[in-house]
Amino acid sequence: MxxxxxxxxxxxxxxxxxxxxxxxxxxxxxxxxxxxxxxxxxxxxxxxxxxxxxxxxxxxxxxxxxxxxxxxxxFKEFNQCFPSPHRFHGYDILATDGSDFDIPLDPSNPDTFITNCCNTGAFNQYHVSFLFNTFDRRFIDCVIHPRNIYNENTALYDMMKRYHPKNKTIIIADRNYSYFNTIAHFQQSDFYYLIRGKDVYDTNSIFKCCDLPDSEKFDVDISFELTRNQRKKYREHPEQYKCLNSKVLFDFIEPDDRNSLFPVKFRMVKFKLSDDSYEYLLTNLSRDEFSIHDLKELYWKRWKIETAIDKYKYDIGAVNFHSKKREFIIQEIWxxxxxxxxxxxxxxxxxxxxxxxxxxxxxxxxxxxxxxxxxxxxxxxx
Structure with missing residues (x-):
């Protein structure tokens, strides 16, 4: 260079x-x-x-x-010089997560300026979403958004488009990614996924209307069709259709499209963590290759990205910027x-x-x- x-x-x-x-x-x-x-x-x-x-x-x-x-x-040329030699059951294992970065105060920037309601003053932030190799503990890609307009899910879609896997690849994500739109993007890609789902009793859970077994542990296939049509024939069959209103982000059906149906299919597992808590995982991995135990072991690897982000921010010093200019801050993040x-x-x-x-x-x-x-x-x- x-x-x-x-x-x-x-x-x-x-x-x-x-x-x-x-x-x-x-x-x-x-x-x-x-x-x-x-x-x-x-x-x-x-x-x-x-x-x-x-x-x-x-x-x-x-x-x-x-x-x-x-x-x-x-960054990407450097990564290509050192391809990953490690696999899990023959798959590359990536994880995604994001973190906020405080940047020098600039009240004139509405996209990054935040007025805190907790009496800690105002500040500016960027939000960085990462793609991370859990075996090599190395970052693969990132997307940088102003804090007030960030979306970790759309950042993930962008990174999926830019990443060209040479091997079968699994992306692991936390419950912030458990949306129909994310599952649909995975269905339209060559990636496998393992996403931690929100509790089915959570008011924001996309699975609260699913007909799931009433047991402490299960491994089932879920399938239905998504539509933006609110007609009675769809609403009366929640086991077959999920109705999305026009405000719900779904990239594969336009907000005013009342005719299209989008089929969704995934595997869902539930297992017990403690006396009163359970974990729900969503995946498109075959149960012939990955048992519930394998999925639990695989999801545990996601925590490495949180440790890596912490070391990146504080041991490497990624929270220390040397300019207020956006282009210089982005230089330093990469x-x-x-x-x-x-x-x-x-x-x-x-x-x-x-x-x-x-x-x-x-x-x-x-x-x-x-x-x-x-x-x-x-x-x-x-």
Whole structure:
């Protein structure tokens, strides 16, 4: 990329064409490794406190020349260099989730500005939705939305369109994704899914009208047709039809379409967690390949994305931004994902000795591994 900087410049042939202390390659490396300090401190750290440290104004000027999707391109090219070797029953296992990121205060931006009702003041946020490989603990993709207009489900649909699986792939999602629209998008794709459903007694559950077995454990197939027609012949047969009003988001039937029917089919399992709580899982995986026990084990892997997001935000420092400008904030979100994946790749090279028995299973300290990997990165910078 450094040799072809013109491809990633806003003014090809002009930007990054002159000799400078901050050429294109150094700018990418520097932004990837920035942490929670001021720009001047980050520059001094990167240049090892030499007498040739450029000014913060020069850094801002140089980063403004970089095309918006440069770091996204670098992130995906980096991932392609290290394909995943791990499978679960022959499937790639991905998980999706999202998180809010506080950004510098800007009351003039209605899409990100939030007035809190809990007397904690006003603030601005972006919401980032992630796609994550649970075996390699690496991020695959993300979608960045202003907090006031975000939708994790539509973000997932976008990431599904952009991801081209080479193997059979399962996406695991929490109950925030248990909507007819999401299930329909999966039906129209090549992906398999495992989604945690809301309790059937929840007022917002899409399954409260389903005719389900009255037992503590079941594994059944559910099928019906969706329609926006509210006629009596549809409403009187909830076991066969689900009627959607015009305000419900469903991408496969237009709001004013009263004639179309969309068939929905999925497998639903229920099992007991404790004396008074149950789990509901929705999937299109065959019960010949995946028993209820397999699905429970598979869904447990989703929790790794929550741990990863926490380490990405706080160990990598993805919550620390160095500008109010939207394009610069997005640069840093993608840049930190590159750094996170780099650190995890190095951490996976650490040998863990399981031959000696201990009271507890030995595991890698990813917090320490990230700290060491960041230190290695700063010493092998471009």
């Amino acid at each position: 450094d040799k072809h900087a013109y491809l990633f410049s806003k003014r090809p042939g002009i930007d990054f064409s002159r000799r400078t202390k901050l050429p294109f390659g150094k700018m990418l490396s520097l932004i990837i490794n920035m942490q929670g300090q001021s720009i001047n401190k980050e520059l001094r750290r990167y240049f090892h406190y030499s007498s040739q440290v450029p000014k913060a104004s020069a850094f801002v000027q140089q980063r403004s020349k970089i095309l918006d999707r440069t770091f996204e391109f670098l 840049a930190r994902m590159i750094l996170y994946n780099y650190c995890i790749l190095l951490a996976f090279q650490i040998p863990v000795n399981h031959s000696v028995k201990h009271k507890y299973e030995r595991q890698i300290s990813y917090t320490d591994a990230i700290d060491i990997a960041e230190n290695i990165y700063i010493h092998i910078r471009i």
